[in-house]
Amino acid sequence: MDSNDLEIKSLVVGVLEGNCYIIKCDSAGHGIIIDPGDQAERISDEAKAFGLEPQMILLTHGHIDHTNAAAALKNRFGSAVVCHHLDASMVRGEEGKALWGFEREPCSVDREVEDGQVLKVGGCQIRVLHTPGHTRGSVCYIMGDQIFTGDTLFQGSIGRTDLPGGSEREMKATLANRIATLDEKVCVWPGHGPSTTIGEEKRLNPFLRTAW
Numbered sequence: 667m668d669s670n671d672l673e674i675k676s677l678v679v680g681v682l683e684g685n686c687y688i689i690k691c692d693s694a695g696h697g698i699i700i701d702p703g704d705q706a707e708r709i710s711d712e713a714k715a716f717g718l719e720p721q722m723i724l725l726t727h728g729h730i731d732h733t734n735a736a737a738a739l740k741n742r743f744g745s746a747v748v749c750h751h752l753d754a755s756m757v758r759g760e761e762g763k764a765l766w767g768f769e770r771e772p773c774s775v776d777r778e779v780e781d782g783q784v785l786k787v788g789g790c791q792i793r794v795l796h797t798p799g800h801t802r803g804s805v806c807y808i809m810g811d812q813i814f815t816g817d818t819l820f821q822g823s824i825g826r827t828d829l830p831g832g833s834e835r836e837m838k839a840t841l842a843n844r845i846a847t848l849d850e851k852v853c854v855w856p857g858h859g860p861s862t863t864i865g866e867e868k869r870l871n872p873f874l875r876t877a878w
Contacts, residue, residue, distance in 0.1 A: 748775070795844060
C-alpha cells in the first residue's frame with residue numbers, strides 16, 4: 667500500500683493527552699497501533715470499528731503516557747509489542763513503577779528493534795529510525811512519506827531531555843542528523859499535539875530550524 671493511501675485514525679488518550687494512532691495497512695484488516703498510552707477499551711472499540719485486527723503495537727518510547735494500554739491491547743488482540751531494545755526494560759516495568767504520579771502498567775515486549783530495521787504488516791513497510799534524546803531508546807516509525815515521531819518532534823517544539831535517559835546532546839544530534847535530513851514533504855504525526863510536516867518544522871520550529 668502506498669503511504670498516501672494509508673488509513674490513519676488519531677486518538678487523544680489519557681489525562682496527559684497522548685496521541686495514539688490506529689493504522690489500517692490493507693483491505694484484509696491488517697494493521698498496527700502506535701503508542702496506546704491509556705483507555706484500552708476505547709482504543710479497542712475504535713480499532714474494531716475501523717475493521718482492524720492489529721498485528722503489532724509499536725511503541726516510540728517507554729514512557730507511561732505512550733505505553734500504559736499496551737498490555738491490555740496485547741491480551742485482547744494477541745498483537746506483538748515492539749520497541750527499541752534500550753527502552754524495553756522501561757516498558758516491562760523494570761525501571762520504576764510510577765511516573766508523574768501515575769502507576770505503570772508493565773507489558774512484555776515481543777520484539778526489540780534496532781535502527782534501520784524494516785517491519786512488515788500486511789501491505790505496510792515500516793522503517794525504524796532510532797532518535798535518542800527524549801529517552802535512550804526513542805524511535806520514529808517511517809511509512810513512505812509519513813513519520814510517527816513520538817516525543818522526538820512536535821509541532822513547534824520537541825520532547826523533554828531532562829528526564830532519566832534523556833540527553834540534550836543526543837537530541838541535538840538526532841534533530842540535525844536524523845530529522846532535518848528528511849524530505850520536507852514528509853507528514854509528521856507526533857506523540858502530542860497536531861500533525862505537521864518536516865518542511866513546516868524546518869521553517870518554524872526553533873529547535874529544528876537551528877539544527878540544519
